[in-house]
């Protein structure tokens with residue numbers, strides 16, 4: 104594996120993108136966005152045909168998702184209409200599909216953890232797709248009010264085509280740990296913008312896990328309303344033959360004394376397995392004493408799989424604590440495999456050890472036990488697939 | 497009593513310019529209980545010989561044989577060779593991030609022994625060997641070789657040898673990078689394993705200092721991809737004195 108580690112100085116000159124991320128258009132109304140053709144910076148990695156018209160207005164809603172919430176009684180669950188004034192406060196859509204979702208949803212689910220509340224157990228929000236051949240648009244807002252402390256699992260399962268916006272609103276001094284799992288059936292297409300909004304001294308640990316689906320594109324954007332915010336953005340993905348998994352992150356440091364730490368790791372196997380990771384971090388002039396680091400690692404297990412990784416770090420102030428990024432895509436390391444095998448460990452088991460080892464660092468950070476166990480099991484299942492693939496190869 | 501026979505072994509490595517022959521007819525027989533020191537100039541092919549025996553995918557055996565008690569080793573996969581009783585302490589041990597040393601050792605021991613060792617016995621066994629090698633207990637939770645110093649890596653190679661109890665071990669420059677004390681404890685462990693298990697050892701080294709701790713039965717000079725001379729301990733002293741000049745035709749003194 105080749106690793107590019109950069110400090111502030113080299114990063115600043117090496118990765119400034121052609122157009123500043125600060126200039127990206129955002130808006131709630133789909134008509135304000137041009138229909139993307141596929142060459143735009145924002146879309147150049149996405150196979151547009153497989154979006155099933157989500158981007159050009161031809162995907163008409165003919166179905167609906169089911170949202171089930173399993174929560175303790177101190178958590179408030181509401182289904183609200185478009186007019187609810189709380190909606191949209193975490194941020195405006197930054198691409199046409201998200202704007203389409205925002206313009207199209209008919210009802211939204213709002214889950215609120217009230218101020219000073221710490222629920223006994225984690226809240227489960229399960230979104231089930233509209234069904235094969237159906238299209239739906241949705242909206243979710245997950246709120247933790249001042250000094251609340253909660254853990255939420257957002258689970259996506261089922262079939263169909265779905266675009267949505269999810270808002271995470273973390274109030275002053277509040278703490279939220281959230282895991283968004285995309286465990287869709289093979290046919291599913293899911294395009295989601297996740298808006299992370301942190302109040303003063305808020306802490307948010309946002310984890311994205313993408314396993315299933317035909318095409319999944321998740322764009323988490325983090326914003327700090329006031330100083331003292333701390334966001335950790337973690338991601339784990341495993342793309343199989345034919346799957347397109349895209350994660351586009353944007354951390355917007357516009358106020359002083361905030362921290363962001365990004366770590367995404369992905370493995371790919373099989374023909375046409377594809378992953379895209381974009382990590383835009385913008386440190387605006389006002390964001391003094393910012394501390395940020397982002398990392399993406401990809402492990403390409405077989406021929407025919409491809410990972411793209413693009414970190415972008417823009418720094419508009421010299422007064423920062425620290426900023427850095429690292430990105431690496433490596434093929435399966437034959438030296439590691441040889442070493443383990445030379446100690447008697449059979450090849451399939453050695454492969455599993457190496458891949459498990461690769462994800463270990465990130466799994467250890469997922470502190471919702473149910474989710475971690477489920478992920479370990481899911482990774483094991485993916486690894487079984489490697490075994491059969493290499494056995495039949 | 498076991499025998500490892502290497503017969504007229506030729507091996508090449510694939511480079512950008514095509515295949516490059518490195519081993520050019522190696523002949524060597526090692527029996528249980530014997531210690532063979534192998535000394536030779538840089539780049540002569542000593543590590544290539546070790547890798548070819550272990551089955552590294554980069555090195556292709558083009559002709560010749562490696563037999564373990566008459567069984568063709570070259571037809572076995574890398575892990576089968578290890579389970580058959582071959583061990584290679586590598587010159588540059590590989591880092592495996594995210595896999596803890598303790599998980600690795602137990603997985604390897606289970607594979608080589610055929611059964612998972614009983615946990616209570618196993619913990620004690622590992623602890624004892626680690627103590628002998630003066631390895632602190634915290635290493636058990638660290639990732640395999642990750643961030644280990646050169647000397648720490650070498651100690652862990654010998655730890656693995658002690659736990660896996662192979663029939664034959666190739667120690668590829670295990671002594672390089674060890675300080676005086678480490679050299680002593682590592683040598684002691686090798687000697688203990690040798691006494692307890694009747695292991696046959698191929699000890700690749702540039703220095704005679706390890707031969708003061710581990711007594712070789714035979715010393716071989718390795719040059720130009722094969723063994724060019726064999727003799728007793730005094731051959732090593734001669735090499736230290738005069739270098740390899742008479743084998744490679746230009747002066748290159750062995751390092752002291």
Ligand SMILES: Nc1ncnc2c1ncn2[C@@H]1O[C@H](COP(=O)(O)OP(=O)(O)OP(=O)(O)O)[C@@H](O)[C@H]1O
Pocket residue numbers: 509510511516518536537538539540541542543544545554587
């Ligand atoms: N993967 C490779 N690609 C190209 N050349 C190689 C490769 N591996 C080994 N060689 C070459 O083969 C020759 C023998 O290398 P080898 O590592 O076996 O030597 P050695 O005797 O162990 O040397 P040292 O004493 O320095 O450890 C060297 O010239 C080396 O550069």
Ligand SMILES: [Mg+2]
Pocket residue numbers: 542543544587668669
């Ligand atoms: Mg060598």
